[in-house]
Amino acid sequence: MDYAFQAEGLVKRFGSTTALDGVDLAARPGSVLGVLGPNGAGKTTSVRILATLLRPDAGRAVVGGFDAVHKPHEVRRRIGLTGQYASVDEDLTGTQNLVLIGQLLDLPKREARHRAHELLHQFDLAEAAGRPVRTYSGGMRRRLDLAASLVGRPNVIFLDEPTTGLDPVKRDDVWHMIRGLTAEGVTVLLTTQYLEEADALADEISVIDHGRVIAHGTSSDLKRVVGGQTVVVRPTDAGRMDEVRAILSAVAGRAAERPGPGVLSVPVDGDAAFTAVVRRLDDAGIGVTELALRLPSLDEVFFALTHPSSQAAKAAEKVLA
Numbered sequence: 001m002d003y004a005f006q007a008e009g010l011v012k013r014f015g016s017t018t019a020l021d022g023v024d025l026a027a028r029p030g031s032v033l034g035v036l037g038p039n040g041a042g043k044t045t046s047v048r049i050l051a052t053l054l055r056p057d058a059g060r061a062v063v064g065g066f067d068a069v070h071k072p073h074e075v076r077r078r079i080g081l082t083g084q085y086a087s088v089d090e091d092l093t094g095t096q097n098l099v100l101i102g103q104l105l106d107l108p109k110r111e112a113r114h115r116a117h118e119l120l121h122q123f124d125l126a127e128a129a130g131r132p133v134r135t136y137s138g139g140m141r142r143r144l145d146l147a148a149s150l151v152g153r154p155n156v157i158f159l160d161e162p163t164t165g166l167d168p169v170k171r172d173d174v175w176h177m178i179r180g181l182t183a184e185g186v187t188v189l190l191t192t193q194y195l196e197e198a199d200a201l202a203d204e205i206s207v208i209d210h211g212r213v214i215a216h217g218t219s220s221d222l223k224r225v226v227g228g229q230t231v232v233v234r235p236t237d238a239g240r241m242d243e244v245r246a247i248l249s250a251v252a253g254r255a256a257e258r259p260g261p262g263v264l265s266v267p268v269d270g271d272a273a274f275t276a277v278v279r280r281l282d283d284a285g286i287g288v289t290e291l292a293l294r295l296p297s298l299d300e301v302f303f304a305l306t307h308p309s310s311q312a313a314k315a316a317e318k319v320l321a
């Protein structure tokens with residue numbers, strides 16, 4: 001299969017620290033690869049190698065068919081990069097920053113100005129376009145940084161924690177923009193600490209820990225690997241919690257938990273248990289305002305995978321072996 005970008009067996013050491021210990025990453029054209037991992041896992045290091053900013057000690061990174069070490073110029077012409085830390089110039093205005101980047105990318109001045117104008121509108125920065133960046137809020141800087149990565153209309157874009165520090169509305173705008181890019185065939189590598197973001201955007205997810213990929217798949221693959229569905233019930237009448245608790249415990253064969261006020265939940269082995277719960281609640285005449293059979297959240301999956309002693313991590317290892 002042809003990948004838009006691919007990293008194979010990346011190894012990178014910084015002194016005695018092994019940042020990457022054989023990382024493989026790949027994404028099909030027009031897809032979003034989510035890269036998740038705890039702090040220090042090696043996400044930024046992987047992105048920097050793919051973006052030609054760092055040479056691997058072993059392994060190779062290929063973008064658009066070009067090797068990042070041997071053909072860095074070819075790679076750079078095809079990518080956009082938004083770093084974890086803002087890379088725009090504080091003393092220049094929003095417009096000046098984007099025009100400068102356009103010119104560095106060999107766009108004629110007119111076109112660079114046009115592109116800057118277009119992007120500043122798209123990212124809701126038109127009003128601030130003439131102000132120096134040092135007067136921007138954190139969210140405005142992030143957006144300018146994202147706009148900067150799109151000046152050259154890249155085929156592949158590396159977004160390293162692009163929504164950190166954005167409010168929910170602006171985060172939503174960025175998600176919308178990312179979906180728009182992939183609809184045009186752009187391939188995205190997205191690192192994020194917000195797992196709901198990976199859940200919402202990523203076609204596939206690679207989980208990195210200690211410089212290694214410890215799990216890979218779609219969000220639902222990962223949830224299945226970690227396993228376990230949960231029945232969640234919120235009775236209309238809070239006075240009947242004890243009855244609900246008794247029903248859940250009887251059906252599941254283990255004690256129900258109270259994840260929040262007025263709600264009970266219990267892990268179950270399959271959907272037959274869910275049907276049984278529904279039947280028993282109905283027989284007892286207990287009304288509900290919430291009733292669900294759900295997969296674990298990606299947060300729960302992440303926790304299980306990156307906590308090696310947990311049951312789930314052992315189950316995942318078996319499946320991946």
Ligand SMILES: Nc1ncnc2c1ncn2[C@@H]1O[C@H](COP(=O)(O)OP(=O)(O)OP(=O)(O)O)[C@@H](O)[C@H]1O
Nearest residue numbers: 014017019037038039040041042043044045046084
């Ligand atoms: N230039 C460097 N010099 C020395 N050590 C480094 C350097 N860059 C990264 N490291 C180390 O390599 C490891 C991986 O770092 P990296 O920045 O890739 O992690 P990350 O997954 O992006 O973490 P975060 O979620 O905190 O951004 C860490 O132990 C880090 O301290």
Ligand SMILES: [Mg+2]
Nearest residue numbers: 043044045084
């Ligand atoms: Mg990082």
